[in-house]
Amino acid sequence: GAGVSQSPSNKVTEKGKDVELRCDPISGHTALYWYRQSLGQGLEFLIYFQGNSAPDKSGLPSDRFSAERTGGSVSTLTIQRTQQEDSAVYLCASSTRNGGETQYFGPGTRLLVL
């Protein structure tokens, strides 16, 4: 079946602009995660959604970052007033439920802030 999809695959923006990144999780997966991967680094947790529960935002690096998940499916990660240090690959993952289940990743969005 279809995996996790993300769009756009690449985004180039100017410093100070806002960007929106989209994630479509695997159908039926109730848990959705956003991670960030900077060049040469491992993945850094950003935010987690599970069903209708309040999201865990503990990984968001600043208040310029926010995310929504509408209807328990598609999620949008928004970065306001982008900075050059925001340049990274933003990865989305989904899993069947909370509880140590395997997370399946999308291909990522490569963000470059000039």
Place this chain on the structure above:
Amino acid sequence: GESVGLHLPTLSVQEGDNSIINCAYSNSASDYFIWYKQESGKGPQFIIDIRSNMDKRQGQRVTVLLNKTVKHLSLQIAATQPGDSAVYFCAEIAGGATNKLIFGTGTLLAVQP
């Protein structure tokens, strides 16, 4: 291409040899561990997982070993192939409400033909 491997430990092996990739994890309370493979320009791909009540698990050409005493994981790949060339990450889940993955920094596996 991506230069993700510039700062990563690198393991270089000959095609057909066995590979062993090691990982130290940080949290003794972690109860679930996953190995991911990440090829250039792609998201991480699940390889194999293991729970803390096990010390070994085998898949197709891959074996994961868990040593809880020294908080160490290893991934063994048998008969390594050029298609195995990628960055390999171990990840742990420490439990709690979120079960977020905590990733290691990764190892670049380079398979020489």
